[in-house]
Amino acid sequence: MNFLNNTQQQEQAHLNHVEQNIAQQLQQTEQKLEQVQQERHRVEINYGANTRANYIETDDIMETYATTQQQKQLLNSSTSDEELLQRKQKNLLNLQTTPYFGRIDIVEDQEADTLYIGTASLDDPQTGNFLVYDWRAPIAAIYYNGTLGQVKYQTPAGPKQVALQRKRQFSIKAGQITNMFDTNETIGDEILQNALGQASSAQMKNIVATIQRKQNQIIRDTKSQVLIVQGAAGSGKTSTIMQRIAYLLYHSRQNLDSDQIILFSPNKLFSNYIAEVLPSLGEKNMRQVTLSEFLTKRLQGFHIETLFERFEHEQQNHCSHQKIRQFKTSKTFIELLRNYQQLLTTPTFRNLYFEGEIIFSAEQIQQIYQSWPKNLLPADKYLQTKNQLIQQVKQLISSQQNADWVVEAVNQFSDAQYQQILQEKKLLDAEVNQQQQALNHYYLQQHYLPLYDAIYNDYLFDETQTYAQFLRKLKPADISQIVWQEMIQQFEEQLERHSLQLDDATAILYLRYLVTGRGQNHQIQHLFIDEIQDYSDLQLAYIHEAFPQAQLTLVGDIEQNVYQADGLPTEHFQEIATLLGAAKTAVITLNQSYRSTAAITNFAKQLIASGDQIQPFNRQGQKPQIILTPHLQETVEQQAKINLAHQITVAIITKTQAQAQKLDDQFTLTHHLLTEKALQIPQGIIILPVYLAKGLEFDSVIAYDVSPDNYQTLGDQGILYTIATRAMHQLTLIAPLQPSTLLQKLDPTTFTLAQS
Numbered sequence: 001m002n003f004l005n006n007t008q009q010q011e012q013a014h015l016n017h018v019e020q021n022i023a024q025q026l027q028q029t030e031q032k033l034e035q036v037q038q039e040r041h042r043v044e045i046n047y048g049a050n051t052r053a054n055y056i057e058t059d060d061i062m063e064t065y066a067t068t069q070q071q072k073q074l075l076n077s078s079t080s081d082e083e084l085l086q087r088k089q090k091n092l093l094n095l096q097t098t099p100y101f102g103r104i105d106i107v108e109d110q111e112a113d114t115l116y117i118g119t120a121s122l123d124d125p126q127t128g129n130f131l132v133y134d135w136r137a138p139i140a141a142i143y144y145n146g147t148l149g150q151v152k153y154q155t156p157a158g159p160k161q162v163a164l165q166r167k168r169q170f171s172i173k174a175g176q177i178t179n180m181f182d183t184n185e186t187i188g189d190e191i192l193q194n195a196l197g198q199a200s201s202a203q204m205k206n207i208v209a210t211i212q213r214k215q216n217q218i219i220r221d222t223k224s225q226v227l228i229v230q231g232a233a234g235s236g237k238t239s240t241i242m243q244r245i246a247y248l249l250y251h252s253r254q255n256l257d258s259d260q261i262i263l264f265s266p267n268k269l270f271s272n273y274i275a276e277v278l279p280s281l282g283e284k285n286m287r288q289v290t291l292s293e294f295l296t297k298r299l300q301g302f303h304i305e306t307l308f309e310r311f312e313h314e315q316q317n318h319c320s321h322q323k324i325r326q327f328k329t330s331k332t333f334i335e336l337l338r339n340y341q342q343l344l345t346t347p348t349f350r351n352l353y354f355e356g357e358i359i360f361s362a363e364q365i366q367q368i369y370q371s372w373p374k375n376l377l378p379a380d381k382y383l384q385t386k387n388q389l390i391q392q393v394k395q396l397i398s399s400q401q402n403a404d405w406v407v408e409a410v411n412q413f414s415d416a417q418y419q420q421i422l423q424e425k426k427l428l429d430a431e432v433n434q435q436q437q438a439l440n441h442y443y444l445q446q447h448y449l450p451l452y453d454a455i456y457n458d459y460l461f462d463e464t465q466t467y468a469q470f471l472r473k474l475k476p477a478d479i480s481q482i483v484w485q486e487m488i489q490q491f492e493e494q495l496e497r498h499s500l501q502l503d504d505a506t507a508i509l510y511l512r513y514l515v516t517g518r519g520q521n522h523q524i525q526h527l528f529i530d531e532i533q534d535y536s537d538l539q540l541a542y543i544h545e546a547f548p549q550a551q552l553t554l555v556g557d558i559e560q561n562v563y564q565a566d567g568l569p570t571e572h573f574q575e576i577a578t579l580l581g582a583a584k585t586a587v588i589t590l591n592q593s594y595r596s597t598a599a600i601t602n603f604a605k606q607l608i609a610s611g612d613q614i615q616p617f618n619r620q621g622q623k624p625q626i627i628l629t630p631h632l633q634e635t636v637e638q639q640a641k642i643n644l645a646h647q648i649t650v651a652i653i654t655k656t657q658a659q660a661q662k663l664d665d666q667f668t669l670t671h672h673l674l675t676e677k678a679l680q681i682p683q684g685i686i687i688l689p690v691y692l693a694k695g696l697e698f699d700s701v702i703a704y705d706v707s708p709d710n711y712q713t714l715g716d717q718g719i720l721y722t723i724a725t726r727a728m729h730q731l732t733l734i735a736p737l738q739p740s741t742l743l744q745k746l747d748p749t750t751f752t753l754a755q756s
């Protein structure tokens with residue numbers, strides 16, 4: 001028997017032992033869980049009965065309160081036990097599929113130890129020893145980072161040094177070791193080859209077994225307030241941020257909950273695509289939101305243009321106002337907004353109405369606002385104005401305390417109402433006059449509640465008109481007054497229709513925050529943005545203000561910029577770091593691309609300026625094919641059919657939704673057209689526009705109509721690159737007769753050319 005077989009047998013025996021242990025623990029955990037669930041059910045029934053029975057008799061309320069509190073505590077403790085057991089069950093179930101994927105042999109303080117690494121930790125209840133170490137444990141970092149020899153790893157008590165003597169990787173399927181080998185440097189090419197060579201799936205998978213060194217650096221960074229990642233297409237940005245979320249949840253188990261983490265994702269399809277990654281690592285999902293959902297929620301009542309709508313619109317009508325957009329998203333504009341009070345002496349206010357009458361006119365509110373000292377912070381001035389209005393409502397209430405109409409209204413109260421109000425005010429035994437005063441006051445408070453609400457909820461502040469005023473005061477250097485005035489007029493017409501352009505909506509929200517000091521979410525601790533190249537500086541600056549407690553992780557690729565007609569400067573992400581002005585900022589670059597075969601990456605990288613820096617992953621596949629044809633639609637169909645014979649998903653990616661729609665109308669083969677509403681990636685032939693394909697990947701991609709007309713500008717180059725890099729195993733580009741000039745300059749040895 002040779003050495004490898006011998007070693008593999010030993011490893012298999014160890015695996016059997018661990019699997020047995022998992023099975024036993026799983027059985028015990030499930031039994032305990034059932035007990036706890038029964039217990040909770042019993043407490044719940046009891047709790048319901050107790051709370052209901054005694055509320056009928058008012059004297060029993062105190063006693064009921066005490067009993068309720070006791071039951072609540074019982075309920076809480078059985079719920080938290082249940083949660084712990086459920087977490088354990090989930091971890092054990094995950095471990096049952098693959099107990100571990102790596103092993104390290106180390107010598108620490110002259111003691112040798114062997115550690116197995118998996119998705120969660122597992123201890124042997126008999127011995128108290130760890131059978132599996134969680135991949136996020138401090139020591140596990142050396143599995144991903146360390147080369148053999150002396151290595152350091154970080155612990156809560158500071159850095160520690162160990163000798164790493166062996167690093168072994170396993171592929172385990174259905175309880176059998178199917179592959180294992182020792183490695184020195186990176187985490188196994190062979191296992192990675194295997195993972196990357198598989199067919200695409202409807203749901204993104206975790207990469208825990210094969211995290212690469214640089215990805216690990218991003219995952220384990222707990223120091224940076226703003227962490228920015230520029231990563232080539234397919235370099236694992238999304239995968240890395242999902243692993244990072246799992247890591248942060250583990251690292252701050254006591255203080256961080258998945259509800260305190262939010263991810264801004266490009267669209268709903270993408271949100272669903274990544275939804276299984278965290279559960280597969282035993283964690284709950286973070287919150288997810290798209291930019292459009294976020295803005296719409298904060299500016300209710302308006303239709304806010306989405307990025308897709310803007311893109312489609314600009315494709316149809318060549319944007320005559322490109323300069324305006326550039327200005328409205330520029331740093332100069334952000335600075336002007338931040339210093340808006342230099343342009344506007346006061347914000348614009350609205351009349352406050354009560355029962356159809358103006359109770360505070362906009363002029364009155366403005367006078368109050370202007371009465372505060374000039375050096376007071378704007379948000380403080382605004383707050384003082386609201387306080388002053390509240391005071392005036394209180395005075396109004398006092399002046400009507402004994403008015404006939406109030407006494408009359410109070411006389412209409414039922415006995416039960418009297419009882420309830422007096423009891424709340426602890427005046428059941430008070431003198432009649434005192435009771436009458438309290439009841440009158442109560443009535444007036446309720447009566448004027450809508451006015452209080454209006455003040456509290458900032459109805460007095462007219463955000464859209466304040467913004468319109470602000471625009472009117474501006475005189476941008478590069479834009480003629482006529483064009484600028486036209487834009488303001490269009491803005492006002494859109495307002496009438498309750499519709500807002502994306503940049504205006506963001507600016508209004510930012511201005512609202514600056515004027516009122518409100519609208520911040522202090523709960524979120526970590527904020528992630530995927531595809532930051534699609535966010536304007538203004539949007540990023542506003543999001544940063546809106547989540548003041550959050551550490552930011554911003555990932556994207558300046559080359560995959562689908563929405564900017566003239567591309568982004570190379571130093572764009574560095575500039576974002578400066579714009580956000582955090583004390584601890586890190587900008588990391590990922591250049592190794594994992595998604596596509598080497599042939600596809602070598603082809604695609606020629607489409608972008610920084611292509612030389614991209615390193616393809618050494619996975620073999622056919623060269624991309626460019627097909628020129630006079631019969632575009634028929635050829636696309638034929639090719640889709642050919643590709644589908646070898647691949648599970650064939651995505652035909654168009655530049656616009658309109659093109660996707662047109663192709664869908666003519667397409668005779670079975671297929672799925674994906675729109676903004678799509679939630680799942682189906683198998684088979686899919687037709688979709690590029691902006692829905694963002695962040696996704698498909699076995700085979702057909703780039704539709706790569707003609708000179710369709711792809712000509714610098715912005716189109718980013719679109720073509722994005723389309724090409726969605727392909728994992730096969731890429732075909734089809735054009736009627738002539739390929740785009742962007743393709744004509746590519747090295748002809750990197751693709752095959754066919755005419756049909």
Ligand SMILES: Nc1ncnc2c1ncn2[C@@H]1O[C@H](COP(=O)(O)OP(=O)(O)OP(=O)(O)O)[C@@H](O)[C@H]1O
Nearest residue numbers: 207210211212233234235236237238239594595695
């Ligand atoms: N370390 C890794 N181990 C295994 N697979 C990996 C690793 N890193 C990335 N991948 C795989 O590479 C593919 C691309 O990853 P991902 O989608 O995270 O990249 P991305 O940088 O976000 O891509 P894009 O910007 O093009 O959308 C995925 O299939 C992912 O599973």
